[in-house]
Amino acid sequence: MSLHTDAIHVLKGYEGSHDGQAELRQLYLDHLTAHPDGMWKSCASGHVTASALIIDPERGRVLLTLHKKLGMWLQMGGHCEPGDPTLSRAALREAREESGIEGLTLLGSGAPVRLDRHPIPAPCHWHLDVQYAALAPAGAVAAISDESLDLRWFAYAEVPEVADDSVVRLLERTRAALV
Numbered sequence: 001m002s003l004h005t006d007a008i009h010v011l012k013g014y015e016g017s018h019d020g021q022a023e024l025r026q027l028y029l030d031h032l033t034a035h036p037d038g039m040w041k042s043c044a045s046g047h048v049t050a051s052a053l054i055i056d057p058e059r060g061r062v063l064l065t066l067h068k069k070l071g072m073w074l075q076m077g078g079h080c081e082p083g084d085p086t087l088s089r090a091a092l093r094e095a096r097e098e099s100g101i102e103g104l105t106l107l108g109s110g111a112p113v114r115l116d117r118h119p120i121p122a123p124c125h126w127h128l129d130v131q132y133a134a135l136a137p138a139g140a141v142a143a144i145s146d147e148s149l150d151l152r153w154f155a156y157a158e159v160p161e162v163a164d165d166s167v168v169r170l171l172e173r174t175r176a177a178l179v
Contacts (some may be wrong), residue, residue, distance in 0.1 A: 004039050005049060006086045007048055010130065014112055019169065024115040028128050032049065038128075041079045045124030050078020050084075050091035052106070052134040053113070053170050054099055056153070057178055062171060063142055064082055065098055066150035073154075073163045075170060078147075087112075091132040099151065100143025107133035115172045116166045133174040 001011075007167050014021075028048065033116035038042045053075040054063040062072040071157045076098040077091060088110050107113070134172050144151045156175065160168050 002082055003080055003082075003087065003090070004032060009129070010026065010087050010112065014115070016112075016173075017115055018114075018173070021115055024117055027117065028115065028130075031128060039080050042046070044125070044133075045078070046128055048085050048087070049077060049079055049129045050094060050132070051128045051129050052104070052132040053167070053174055054095055054101065054104065054134050054136050055174055055178075056136045057093075058101060060140070061153045061155050062159060063099055063101075063136065063153050063160070064167070065142050065145075065148040066152070068147055068149050071149070073152075073167065073177075075131065075167060076134075077131070078169045087130055088132060092122040092134060093158065093173040095134050098147055100145065101136055101140045103137040103140070104134040104153050105137075107135055108177055113177060114120070114170055116170070117168065132143065133170075133177065 014025050021131040032038045034053055035043050041050050047070055067074050078094045080090045088106055092104055113133045114129045114131050118127050120127050144149050159171050
């Protein structure tokens with residue numbers, strides 16, 4: 001199965017109905033139908049990306065990266081690569097590369113936690129982000145990557161003070177999935 005086919009399968013199975021998620025799901029599916037290259041950075045009208053919020057529920061904290069280009073505290077994530085067999089594996093790869101943490105596992109059944117569409121500078125116009133949550137193994141030690149200015153654990157209550165609404169909503173959905 002191709003990554004494009006996997007993304008369609010994942011999105012068709014995504015059941016998020018909160019805060020416009022059903023509409024976003026359909027927008028993503030329409031985009032992939034119209035753009036066979038819709039998984040890749042080269043698709044100028046927008047492309048699917050994969051991200052993962054790394055969470056340590058035992059300590060009530062999440063790991064965020066201070067993105068080098070955007071200067072914002074965000075979850076780990078980015079562009080899909082030709083070697084990614086699935087969207088969830090792309091999210092885990094990005095999380096591992098940007099955090100330095102081995103042994104991350106996706107929360108629950110490994111399904112996405114939410115979707116987020118955000119504008120980006122030209123030549124592309126949109127990231128259609130499929131957002132997952134990844135559990136950090138006990139004793140995980142993070143290491144900053146070339147893509148980050150900083151990497152830091154934040155208590156759940158601190159996230160709204162440092163991150164944008166997208167990250168806050170991702171944390172809310174992730175915490176709801178933990179219950």
